[in-house]
Amino acid sequence: MAAGSFCATLMFYAGAVGSSSYYAYFHVSYASLGLSFSELALDSLRLITMPVLMGLALVMLVPELPAFLGSLGLPDRWVFRACRLGHLAAARYPWFVVSGVLLMVLWPFIAPLRWTAPLLVASGLLLGQTRAAQRAGRGPVSGRPGGEGGGRRALTVALAGLFVLWAVALSSGRQGEQEARQVEERLVERTSVVVLSTDPLAFSGSPRPGIEDLGRERHYRYRYTGLRLLVERDKRYYLLPLGWRHRTDPTYVIEDDDSIRIELHPGVQLGLAG
Numbered sequence: 596m597a598a599g600s601f602c603a604t605l606m607f608y609a610g611a612v613g614s615s616s617y618y619a620y621f622h623v624s625y626a627s628l629g630l631s632f633s634e635l636a637l638d639s640l641r642l643i644t645m646p647v648l649m650g651l652a653l654v655m656l657v658p659e660l661p662a663f664l665g666s667l668g669l670p671d672r673w674v675f676r677a678c679r680l681g682h683l684a685a686a687r688y689p690w691f692v693v694s695g696v697l698l699m700v701l702w703p704f705i706a707p708l709r710w711t712a713p714l715l716v717a718s719g720l721l722l723g724q725t726r727a728a729q730r731a732g733r734g735p736v737s738g739r740p741g742g743e744g745g746g747r748r749a750l751t752v753a754l755a756g757l758f759v760l761w762a763v764a765l766s767s768g769r770q771g772e773q774e775a776r777q778v779e780e781r782l783v784e785r786t787s788v789v790v791l792s793t794d795p796l797a798f799s800g801s802p803r804p805g806i807e808d809l810g811r812e813r814h815y816r817y818r819y820t821g822l823r824l825l826v827e828r829d830k831r832y833y834l835l836p837l838g839w840r841h842r843t844d845p846t847y848v849i850e851d852d853d854s855i856r857i858e859l860h861p862g863v864q865l866g867l868a869g
Contacts, residue, residue, distance in 0.1 A: 603636065605760065605763060606640075607632055607635050607639070608764070609763045609766075609767040610635030610636055610638035610767075611625070612763070612767045612771070613638060613639065613771035614630060614635060614638055614771065615768075615771070616767070616769070616770075616771030617771035617772070617775045618775075618826075620771075620772055620775035620841055621775065621825055621833070621835070622846050623846055629828060639767065685725045688718075691715045691716070691718045691722060692716050692720065695713060695714070695716035695717075695719065696716065698711060698715065699712045707769075710766040710769070712762075714758070717755040717756075717758035717759045717762065720754060721755045723751065724748060724751060724752065779840070779841060783863045784863060785824055786824040786862055787822070787823060787859070787861065788822040788834055788857060788859060789819065789820055789860065790804070790819040790855065790856075790857060790858075791818055791858065792815060792855055792856075793814060793815055793816060795817055796817065796849075798819070799845060802838040803821075804822050806819055822834045822836055822847070823835050823836075823837065823862065824859065825846065830850060830852075831849070831851070832848070833846055833847070833848055834847040834848075
């Protein structure tokens with residue numbers, strides 16, 4: 596039950612950090628979008644291919660690898676070797692912690708891989724709680740439940756959980772920004788938006804959308820093109836002009852009401868062009 600709650604919290608946290616980093620790139624606060632808990636948790640599923648979670652899963656699998664291989668019906672010699680590998684990793688858990696601390700010292704120089712530092716520390720702390728580590732004489736004293744050993748174990752696991760959250764935050768934040776950069780580079784492929792308005796709209800910045808006056812006899816007199824959809828929430832359309840640049844250009848927010856009509860069209864598929 597506790598593990599399930601932690602996983603749900605971790606998914607929500609990863610989704611929130613990733614979404615915050617993604618939308619912040621476009622000068623939008625993700626909190627203003629009103630994303631629900633389930634939406635943020637589902638958004639975190641894209642992280643399952645990230646090395647931070649794969650690495651953590653592999654590290655935690657090592658001590659249980661013999662039982663896992665045995666259940667697959669593999670030869671005994673493979674199981675024995677896996678058992679030795681798991682015991683070796685658990686017995687050397689301090690090296691995981693030390694490696695993570697050293698990477699923190701080198702923090703300014705490991706920007707793309709900063710998430711590995713807290714991940715290594717968390718992995719070492721968790722490996723230190725395994726039976727293999729304790730049998731090697733390096734793990735903490737287990738003690739009786741509720742005693743000093745049990746309290747120390749709970750504190751260690753909680754600390755490892757904080758390092759896991761830190762690793763996930765670093766990884767998901769970086770991925771969110773990378774996805775935003777990809778959107779900027781391939782903006783023409785996103786859904787095209789045409790805005791029809793009864794009154795002129797004041798678009799600032801450069802580049803600006805194209806404008807066409809359709810004449811007084813038309814209810815929606817002004818037509819704006821050259822826009823791409825970032826996201827739509829509660830009849831609010833967050834739009835980017837073609838040629839948008841992160842450092843200089845604004846993101847437009849158009850609220851759909853009686854004076855506005857929004858038309859959505861396919862974007863340009865570069866892979867199918869020509």
